[in-house]
Amino acid sequence: MVGAEDNPVQANGGHQYAQRLEHKAEALEGKKEKHMPHKEKKESSQPAGGVDETPIPSAPPGYTVKFSFHRATGLPFADINSLSSDPYILAQLNTKIPTRNKQDPNLRWRTPTIRRSVDPVWNSEWIVANVPQSGFALKARIYDEDPADHDDRLGNVHVHLDHLTENWEGIKEQSYKIKKRMGSKRAYFLRGCAAMFNRNIKMSGDLVISVECLGRTETDHGGQLYTVGPCNWSRHVSPMIGRLAGTKEPGKEGETEKYGFQSTQIQLAGPVPSSLYHRYVEFKPFVSGMFTSNSLRGWILNRALHKQHSRIYNYDRSTVYGSFPEPSRDMTLQFLDLVHFDQGGRIYTYVITLDGQWRFTETGKEFGIDLLSKHTMHSDVNIYIAYSGEFFIRRLKHPHQSPDNQPTHPPVEIDGGPPSKEPVKDPEYYSLVIDNDSGTYRPSNKLLPDLKKFMQHQLPGLKIVTLDCQGDQEKMDKWKGEQRERKKAEGSGRVVIQDDGSSISSSEASDLEDQERVLQGQPKTGKKQRLEEKMHMRKQAEQRGQDAPGEAVNGEPLNEKTVGAAASSETGQNAVS
Known part of the structure; x- marks a missing residue:
């Protein structure tokens, strides 16, 4: 076999090919030296991020749609003590409109929480603009609120629409079966145990939803899906x-x-x-x-x-x-x-x-x-x-x-x-x-x-x-x-908190106040003062029609007699000391 070095034609062709590669590499290196210094200077002085001028995807104006979450029935028991739940809905709307970037967050809506109910009534509305003609996919996830732990999912409901027009008749208080597949196993186990002893209790719940088309969205950016209202606050x-x-x-x-x-x-x-x-x-x-x-x-x-x-x-x-x-x-x-x-x-x-x-x-x-x-x-x-x-x-x-x-x-x-x-x-x-x-x-x-x-x-x-x-x-x-x-x-920054004090007990609040008083070199709050404060809280709660605290310090009943006994006890202790 004849090698490349023994073949003049092949050797000359290989030499020319190598020269072309060398010239191309030099040209690329020249372009790199020409453009890279400016780029490196830009990156070093201005890190990536900040304002993004990516335009909204072009699309014709869509429709304004109102979603109404009326009520649910037959939800499972998430709380074994009260045999009830604190349910709320987290809704997510998906459409075929492309987003400006893949990392854009989903369009979501949360209803208020209904306390201690397995048949909650929300009547919560969500109005969304620029829903496209190609329709939508609504995912309504029902959760049990648990501030001390993670919220348990009680089930899902999906509503799909493949074609939307201005004359669409809509959905009027339609009942959808709640899918239990992604729900809390513990909650449905409790529901199943209750159903064994009561035939009126069903294992499957329902969610009642309405959807109404309010007409064309008046906008120049049909590719921007957004919430019109209402303006909820929490x-x-x-x-x-x-x-x-x-x-x-x-x-x-x-x-x-x-x-x-x-x-x-x-x-x-x-x-x-x-x-x-x-x-x-x-x-x-x-x-x-x-x-x-x-x-x-x-x-x-x-x-x-x-x-x-x-x-x-x-x-x-x-x-x-x-x-x-x-x-x-x-x-x-x-x-x-x-x-x-x-x-x-x-x-x-x-x-x-x-x-x-x-x-x-x-x-x-x-x-x-x-x-x-x-x-x-x-x-x-x-x-x-x-x-x-x-x-x-x-x-x-x-x-x-x-x-x-x-x-x-x-x-x-x-x-x-x-x-x-x-x-x-x-x-x-x-x-x-x-x-x-x-x-x-x-x-x-x-x-x-x-x-x-x-x-x-x-x-x-x-x-x-x-x-x-x-x-x-x-x-x-x-x-x-x-x-x-x-x-x-x-004084120090202060914000209003609710009078019911449901997030923290009165005894815990008193302990925190005592810790602060000790750090400041002041005496702790006396028993009489604590009882008087709690009596004041009880009267305020009764005036608002709320449940009043039934016990005072150390489990003693809260009444005028308790306060008087505390006053006599403190007076005797002071006399002895």
Whole structure:
């Protein structure tokens, strides 16, 4: 056999081929040297993330559809003590409309929780715009609320529609069998045991749903599926987190202060402006794994943040629900009430999701509060959000003048604690100062006008002031400094908690108060004072028509005689000492 080196033609051809490869490699290297320095400089100065200009997928305007979740019957027993459940529905709507990115969160809706019922009645509505002509797939998952543990799933219902028109007759209070396959085995076991002794108890439950087409959606972006309304809101207060963070309720005259940490969620009326679209910023190597769970460390952080979010934005018997059909002046007043108007010098950390859910809690430089106010936690580790930052409320002395040049009113200097007068119940006297101070998503300052216009529509009557955390840093630091000074003057940050105290027992609250008094060098609360406080709570509960506490300290019955005996006992002990 003749080798290549012995064949002149083959050797010459191989040499030419090698030369061509060498010239091609040199050309590619030249292109690399030409373009890579600029790219490396760009990547080093600006990490990936922030505002995303990916356009909304092109699609014709869809239809506005109203989903009504009326009631359920025959749910299983999730609580063995009461032989009942605390059910709520978590609905998810899927369509064939492509999303801007694969990581966009699903469109979801949660109903309020119905307490101690296996035949709950919600009558909760969800209005969604731009549902396409190709129809939808609605998944309604029924859960039992368990704030101390994970929520048990009680079953699923699926509603499919392959073709939607403006003249579609809709679905009117149709009953769907609840699928038990994904339900809690323990709950259905209890239901089965009860069915063995009572023939009237059935193993299968039903969910009654209505679906109505309200007509064409008036929009230029048919590819944006969004929630129109209603504008539901919820407020959850955690006494234990409040104790750790040092936040208390304002406290009315003659009443003792209570610990509580408040988290609030408000569903804003869609659509969210398409320009408000931000991705997390990869400012550290571990950040990407934290959001995508593509590494062991990232998976652990992701799970921890999901759990922290569920603890902060928890639901239990103290959670308060409300709803408005659309943005209104009453909704603005409710928002001001949720943030306690201008009292306490509070600063809040917020996130607005792609579907317009506004989540926020109080924040601050204190370790406990700052730890709980990361934007990653507020977004529930969502890769994409609409906007994020901080906000606070300023009260205006002159409601018809620009809020930019007005000092906060009343002035910062308040002697002896918070103002004694109730705040003015008029949105015209307040301004919402909202910024883009978020290192996680780094919202663009160029989109602050879009945010301002959106918030003006959501909160009629309230003046909206936007600040850029970099361009307006001097003004932002000045105003936030005034808020912190007000907080110091009026006492530590405090939030309202429910009077029923269902999240924490009165004895636990008394123990926490005693611990604080001991640390401050003060004596513990006496038995008589504890009983008097509980008697006061009992009278308040009776006036509201609620269940009053039936026992006092150490299991003694709560009545005037108990209080008198405690007073005599303390008097005798003091005389002996």
